[in-house]
Amino acid sequence: MNGLVYGLAAFVGIVATALGCYGMVGGTGAVRLAWLVPLGGLDLTLDSLGAFFLALIGFAAVPTSIYAMAAPPDESKARFTFLGFVLSMCLVPLAANTMTFVIAWELMSITSYFLVLQDRESRSSVYAGWVYAVMTHAGLACLLAGMLLLGAWTGSPRFEDWRAAAPALASGARSGAFILLALGFAGKAGVIPLHVWLPLAHPAAPSHVSALMSGVMIKLGVYGLARVSLDWLGIGPAWWGLTILIAGAASSVIGVLYALVDHDLKRLLAFHSIENVGIILLGLGSSVVFQAAGQPTLALLGLTAALYHTVNHAAFKALLFLGAGAVVHATGTRNMEAMGGLIKRMPWTAACFLVGSAAIAALPPLNGFVSEWLTFVALFQNRHLSSIGLNLVFVLGIASLALTGGLAMACFVKAFGITFLALPRSDAAASAVEAPVATRLAMVMLAAACVGLGLGPTVIVPALGAVGASVLERAAPAMVGDWLTLEVAGGYASLSALAIAIALGAAFIVPMAALRLVRAPHRTRDYETWGCGRIVQTARMEYTATAFASPFKRVFDFFYRTTTRLDIEFHPQSRFFVQRIEYENHTSSIFHDWLYRPALELLRAGARAAGGLQSGSANLYLAYILAALLLMLVLT
Amino acid sequence: MIVEAGVAIVQLMVVGLGAPLLLGMLRTVKARLVGRRGPRPWQPYADLWKLLGKEVVVSTTSSWVFRATPYVLVATVLVAALIVPVFVAHPPLAFAGNIILLVYLFMLATFFLALAGLDAGSAFGGMGASREVAVAALAEPTIIVAVFALALRADTIDLGRVVERFGHEPWLAANPAHLLAFAAFFIVMLAETGRLPVDNPATHLELTMIHEAMVLEYSGRYLALVEWAGAIKFFLFMTLLANLFFPWGLTSSVGPGAMLLALVALGGKLAVLTGAVAVLETSVAKLRLFRVPELLAGSFALAFLSLMAVILVQ
Numbered sequence: 001m002n003g004l005v006y007g008l009a010a011f012v013g014i015v016a017t018a019l020g021c022y023g024m025v026g027g028t029g030a031v032r033l034a035w036l037v038p039l040g041g042l043d044l045t046l047d048s049l050g051a052f053f054l055a056l057i058g059f060a061a062v063p064t065s066i067y068a069m070a071a072p073p074d075e076s077k078a079r080f081t082f083l084g085f086v087l088s089m090c091l092v093p094l095a096a097n098t099m100t101f102v103i104a105w106e107l108m109s110i111t112s113y114f115l116v117l118q119d120r121e122s123r124s125s126v127y128a129g130w131v132y133a134v135m136t137h138a139g140l141a142c143l144l145a146g147m148l149l150l151g152a153w154t155g156s157p158r159f160e161d162w163r164a165a166a167p168a169l170a171s172g173a174r175s176g177a178f179i180l181l182a183l184g185f186a187g188k189a190g191v192i193p194l195h196v197w198l199p200l201a202h203p204a205a206p207s208h209v210s211a212l213m214s215g216v217m218i219k220l221g222v223y224g225l226a227r228v229s230l231d232w233l234g235i236g237p238a239w240w241g242l243t244i245l246i247a248g249a250a251s252s253v254i255g256v257l258y259a260l261v262d263h264d265l266k267r268l269l270a271f272h273s274i275e276n277v278g279i280i281l282l283g284l285g286s287s288v289v290f291q292a293a294g295q296p297t298l299a300l301l302g303l304t305a306a307l308y309h310t311v312n313h314a315a316f317k318a319l320l321f322l323g324a325g326a327v328v329h330a331t332g333t334r335n336m337e338a339m340g341g342l343i344k345r346m347p348w349t350a351a352c353f354l355v356g357s358a359a360i361a362a363l364p365p366l367n368g369f370v371s372e373w374l375t376f377v378a379l380f381q382n383r384h385l386s387s388i389g390l391n392l393v394f395v396l397g398i399a400s401l402a403l404t405g406g407l408a409m410a411c412f413v414k415a416f417g418i419t420f421l422a423l424p425r426s427d428a429a430a431s432a433v434e435a436p437v438a439t440r441l442a443m444v445m446l447a448a449a450c451v452g453l454g455l456g457p458t459v460i461v462p463a464l465g466a467v468g469a470s471v472l473e474r475a476a477p478a479m480v481g482d483w484l485t486l487e488v489a490g491g492y493a494s495l496s497a498l499a500i501a502i503a504l505g506a507a508f509i510v511p512m513a514a515l516r517l518v519r520a521p522h523r524t525r526d527y528e529t530w531g532c533g534r535i536v537q538t539a540r541m542e543y544t545a546t547a548f549a550s551p552f553k554r555v556f557d558f559f560y561r562t563t564t565r566l567d568i569e570f571h572p573q574s575r576f577f578v579q580r581i582e583y584e585n586h587t588s589s590i591f592h593d594w595l596y597r598p599a600l601e602l603l604r605a606g607a608r609a610a611g612g613l614q615s616g617s618a619n620l621y622l623a624y625i626l627a628a629l630l631l632m633l634v635l636t
Numbered sequence: 637m638i639v640e641a642g643v644a645i646v647q648l649m650v651v652g653l654g655a656p657l658l659l660g661m662l663r664t665v666k667a668r669l670v671g672r673r674g675p676r677p678w679q680p681y682a683d684l685w686k687l688l689g690k691e692v693v694v695s696t697t698s699s700w701v702f703r704a705t706p707y708v709l710v711a712t713v714l715v716a717a718l719i720v721p722v723f724v725a726h727p728p729l730a731f732a733g734n735i736i737l738l739v740y741l742f743m744l745a746t747f748f749l750a751l752a753g754l755d756a757g758s759a760f761g762g763m764g765a766s767r768e769v770a771v772a773a774l775a776e777p778t779i780i781v782a783v784f785a786l787a788l789r790a791d792t793i794d795l796g797r798v799v800e801r802f803g804h805e806p807w808l809a810a811n812p813a814h815l816l817a818f819a820a821f822f823i824v825m826l827a828e829t830g831r832l833p834v835d836n837p838a839t840h841l842e843l844t845m846i847h848e849a850m851v852l853e854y855s856g857r858y859l860a861l862v863e864w865a866g867a868i869k870f871f872l873f874m875t876l877l878a879n880l881f882f883p884w885g886l887t888s889s890v891g892p893g894a895m896l897l898a899l900v901a902l903g904g905k906l907a908v909l910t911g912a913v914a915v916l917e918t919s920v921a922k923l924r925l926f927r928v929p930e931l932l933a934g935s936f937a938l939a940f941l942s943l944m945a946v947i948l949v950q
Binding site (some may be wrong): 343402496524551 | 679685688693694695699700707708712714718729732733736737741746751754755759761766776780781789794852853856861926936940941
């Protein structure tokens with residue numbers, strides 16, 4: 001039964017990919033059933049941008065479904081919910097009017113809510129589900145408000161009509177709609193400071209669901225942001241783009257900073273999703289700014305970078321979540337401090353996780369590097385902008401992207417090094433075994449996608465450019481080049497991922513061979529690690545994840561606001577003999593302390609004040625109704 | 637095509653063979669400055685040759701990551717050597733991704749070296765790895781922003797064309813922005829290549845060192861490769877400094893005479909810079925580890941100011 005349903009989900013994925021690719025090469029299609037849904041009917045339309053996201057969903061659904069087939073029963077039991085989740089996600093980019101969109105969006109939220117809530121016994125899981133439900137519905141409220149207002153102003157619930165009517169609206173109305181819709185979509189995308197649900201919900205879900213949520217679902221927030229800022233509302237003012245750009249810069253740096261000090265493997269990955277959405281928004285924001293500045297060619301470059309990073313992040317984040325899932329099954333814990341030495345026990349998982357780590361850290365020649373390179377080049381185009389304020393924001397974007405790259409590299413040295421290398425830090429890790437074949441197959445597929453997406457920008461960038469051009473309308477192609485080299489921004493910069501890969505390969509093999517010819521190597525001796533003269537070398541002497549992250553904690557102390565407690569119990573006779581040491585180190589979230597807690601307290605105070613009205617007496621309620629009626633009559 | 641391949645091979649030879657000599661020169665000058673005779677400049681060649689013939693001890697704890705890392709390091713720095721304009725203005729792999737690629741190639745090297753540091757399971761390796769990635773992560777924005785300041789002024793991101801533009805129009809370089817970018821890049825060079833005051837390449841006191849702690853487990857030919865890669869990285873950073881900020885003497889043609897002249901010019905510039913690094917290294921003390929981020933933040937501020945100056949002047 002499991003195999004059948006997950007097989008069906010994989011089949012849905014293949015169909016979605018095929019349909020999406022058909023739409024990306026220019027195919028169109030529409031389904032309209034007016035009787036099925038009230039207020040405008042079911043309206044599904046395939047257009048270029050929607051097709052790209054549809055293909056993305058399908059592309060991630062296939063390996064995650066394969067993984068789910070081999071997942072243990074307690075993780076894979078919600079099979080129909082999973083299928084519903086995949087199907088509802090497929091509907092979102094196809095929806096062409098408000099009602100269809102909202103129904104698909106809500107179905108996606110509800111199915112993912114039940115998938116997050118799989119482990120109903122654990123308090124943390126229930127809490128995660130609760131926060132997720134609240135945040136996603138707050139977002140839905142914003143979306144509904146924005147869409148209904150826009151529908152009322154333009155006189156149509158259909159997105160196509162908005163495109164035609166929106167440019168004629170008053171600028172205040174357009175900006176109001178933009179703010180509401182952008183807030184709703186940014187919440188789904190996990191943009192700081194609306195990210196609080198993401199590090200709770202993603203780790204709580206089973207790993208194949210986490211992979212889909214992180215890899216694809218939050219991208220639908222990006223899809224919505226792209227629609228709002230470039231498509232539905234026409235060309236907006238520059239501050240829309242700047243807002244997106246600043247949100248992207250903040251999300252990328254803050255996301256990776258949180259990931260650095262988190263030692264729960266899946267939560268670390270969830271924080272990296274925030275970071276990567278930030279990188280996508282850097283590209284998207286630059287695109288909106290260029291569009292406002294009347295530079296459609298550069299806008300296309302920024303949008304292409306954003307779309308490229310979207311698909312790249314889906315590939316490596318799904319891979320990393322599946323890898324983390326395999327590790328969690330094998331060791332029974334998500335805590336990295338209890339792992340180690342898994343590279344010898346799970347060689348396939350380790351190799352795939354290493355590919356994913358290198359890809360997300362944007363190391364050449366893998367896919368993360370290509371899209372970050374494009375984002376850098378898009379941001380460098382600020383030389384075409386005249387305003388100093390705009391330039392300043394772009395420079396901040398460049399600096400935060402560079403800082404993010406460095407910190408992500410550091411974080412994945414920790415994630416891979418502490419999890420897979422050295423000696424196992426617990427018995428569970430020591431007795432871990434390799435994941436089943438289906439799991440490995442899913443991971444190898446995604447690792448191959450990371451390599452392929454990295455080597456093929458000369459093919460992929462023009463395809464994505466065509467998708468972007470359909471949104472931006474009449475934009476000239478921003479990239480030229482041949483099969484080997486990609487030239488962007490009118491010859492300003494060029495990239496050849498293939499040449500890098502070939503050069504790296506040659507420079508790896510030739511010295512190895514030459515060394516054997518020039519100076520025959522003496523024998524290699526296997527011996528224990530040098531231990532400063534200590535007799536036993538155990539896992540307790542290894543560097544821990546906490547220790548690894550401690551330089552960052554010190555450097556960014558103003559952000560983490562760490563509280564440390566050190567409790568040492570000495571031997572009563574001598575202070576030189578320590579009997580027990582307890583060390584605790586906590587970081588606190590400024591968003592929780594400064595934004596959400598005051599907001600929640602305000603909400604509670606408001607509820608308490610309103611509670612005074614609720615006496616329970618029917619007579620009083622009748623009086624309220626009468627008063628309200630009178631008020632209405634007086635006001636109108 | 638054949639000419640380009642020839643240039644590539646000559647450039648690799650210059651960088652690969654010149655790197656140990658540059659390091660040897662630096663050590664000799666430093667020794668002379670503090671009144672020692674010191675080793676001869678070509679001592680690093682002898683060291684590398686000796687290490688290549690020695691037995692390798694590999695920890696039983698470690699995995700294939702540890703054994704592959706020395707080759708990954710060599711591969712990344714050799715590819716990097718083809719991106720930097722060393723003595724010809726148009727390096728062979730310049731089309732492959734420019735300065736961004738260069739920065740991320742060095743990150744690739746750091747990534748694997750740090751993993752290798754963790755692989756053997758000793759506390760020293762982990763300590764070194766943690767510190768090295770911290771320094772590398774904080775240095776990266778400075779490199780990108782400083783080089784972008786130059787690129788913005790020269791109106792191209794291609795390193796070779798930046799150098800050419802400044803060479804032809806020296807008044808572009810006569811600008812406070814240029815000086816700020818130079819200072820920022822110089823500090824980052826010291827941090828990235830593990831020189832004083834960030835790291836002490838001569839120390840073997842485990843608690844204070846960064847890079848040396850991370851490679852503590854390496855021996856024999858692996859150590860030779862790691863050291864050689866480190867020397868090449870130092871050479872490339874020095875060359876970048878020399879050519880970006882003193883952009884004269886590079887050749888656009890590939891004739892043997894012009895190339896020889898360009899090499900002499902490069903040697904002269906590197907000698908001056910080496911002298912400056914030696915003086916600096918003998919006159920400052922190593923910073924406490926947790927003061928290093930302040931230095932790097934300072935260098936970032938310089939780079940940022942430089943970029944701001946460029947934008948405001950335009």
